[in-house]
Amino acid sequence: MIDFGNLKYENGLIIGIVQDRASKEVLMCAYMNREALEKTVETGIAHFWSRSRQKLWKKGETSGHLQKVKEIRIDCDMDSVLLLVEQVGGACHMGYRSCFYRNLDGEVVGEKVFEPEDVY
Incomplete structure (x- = not known):
């Protein structure tokens, strides 16, 4: 296994791109620190670093919309990871399956799968 200490972190963080294993849809992008990576490997559930709250968070901890990690890949520059x-459930806190639910015109093109006020 690759030593997480050899990854190229910026200010202690690395970009984590999350993709649905079956459909290949890109679901979200979030930051991870070494602890988040280790916790993700240890539990099989995606963990990230919240820059706004300055703490580790388990994806789906509040909503129940977990991300069960099946594989982790490291990019060629070792400065981002693909989960x-x-x-x-949905990956986006706005209720959509993917955080990438709008196009450049602002048109909603993604599938809404839950109402945030029912979950948070």
Whole structure:
């Protein structure tokens, strides 16, 4: 296994891209620190570093919309990781399956799968 200490972190963080393993849809992008990576590997559930709250968070901890990690890949520059997941519910806190639910014109093109006020 690759030593997480050899990854290229910026200010202690690395970009984590989350993709649905089956459909290949990109679900979200979030920051991870070494602890988040280690916790993700240890539990099989995606963990990230919240820059706004300055703490580790388990994706789906509040909503129940977990990301079950099936594989982790490291990019060629070793400065980002790709999590291939089985998504439970929606990935986006706005209620969409993917955080990438709008196009450049602002048109909603993604699928809404839950109402945030029912979850948070």
